[in-house]
Amino acid sequence: MTFSIVARQGTAFGVAVASKFLSVGALVPAAEAGVGAVATQAWANVAYRPQGMAVLRSGVGAAGTVAALLAADEGRAHRQVGVVxxxxxxxxxxxxxxxxxxxGVAGDGYAIQGNILTGPEVVRDxxxxxxxxxxxxxxxxLVAALAAGDAAGGDARGRQSAALYAVEPGRGVGGWGDTAYDLRVDDHPEPVAELHRLLAVHEVLHGASDPAQxxxxxxxxxxxxxxxLGALGYDSLERWAGVENLEGRLxxxxxxxxxxxxxxxxASRAAG
Known part of the structure; x- marks a missing residue:
């Protein structure tokens, strides 16, 4: 009922996932900076998230981590998991x-998987x-890969939710922590498109300014x-930017x- 990509790029790890299921982002993804990422789905065993992180943290690679998760799980025949x-x-x-x-398919730094899909073209695309x-x-x-799967047919039952979770050292909002992205669309007729919109909003509010620009x-x-600013009722850029959560770009x-x-x-919207 779900399709996802788990991936690594440089020092970043992340998961993008979509499903005909409410709040898929609350169940599937896990990632930790410097450690790796896990997606658990199908008849999801949410214990795979902390367990997978613990095994990866011990220095075991992705293959060994999957083997350890499955060995301890009597319901393994109903599970689907991706690990980097x-x-x-x-x-x-x-x-x-x-x-x-x-x-699913996998390669250097990524694993892609899905179940109850319209066909193999979803993971292929x-x-x-x-x-x-x-x-x-x-x-x-990550979102581009998810959108390709959605365009190929995605979940055979339809669309409902999508999520993006990614970590990178020091890339949390305002430089606090390692959670670079934690975006969720819990219930929406076009969740992948909405996730893409939220990502764009996130970049406006929390992305770094380019000094050259x-x-x-x-x-x-x-x-x-x-x-x-005057038309909006503000006497300084700082006051307006604080209300709009743009102070990090000043x-x-x-x-x-x-x-x-x-x-x-x-200002254009305020003018009608």
Missing amino acids: GPAGDGVTYTGAECLPWAG MQAAWLASARLPFAER LLPLEGELASEVRDL AAGRIDPVVLDHLRTA
Whole structure:
């Protein structure tokens, strides 16, 4: 009832998943910076998440971690799991009792799996999208692979939820912790598309400014910004940015084009 990709890129680990199931992000993904990532699905054994992290943390690779999880689980025939560790190939497992179509593919740094799918083209197209998108940022790459599976047919029963969970050292919001992305669409007619929209919002609010793109806040641009802020009822860029959760993109004497676009859009909407 679910399709997912578990992957590694540089020092980042993550999982993207979609399903005809409420709140799939609450059950399937697990990841830990410097350790690896796990997706548990089909008749999901949520204990695989802490257990898998513990085995990976001990230095065992992805194949050994999958073997350890299955060995201790009498319901292994109903399980599906994907694991990546700090190095080498990812590993995917599909139990013999998983409902068709069910299966997966894996390679260097990734594992893709799904069950109750429209067919093998779902995981095949996800793999192709992952391999073709190496230049994309990690989160975008994960969602692109998920979108390819969705476009290929995805869950045979329909659509309901999707999630993205990714970790990287020091990449938490505001530099706090390692959780770079924890985005969930719990109940939506087009959950993968909505997940992509949320990712774009996340990048606006929490992405890092490119110093080379910052614009000098002077002359006509400074006047425009003052007028836009005034139309919105603010006397400073800092006050408005704090309300909009954009304070992380502020720079003294300059303005991020992302902030400027957001300000222009807000003022245009307020004007009707």
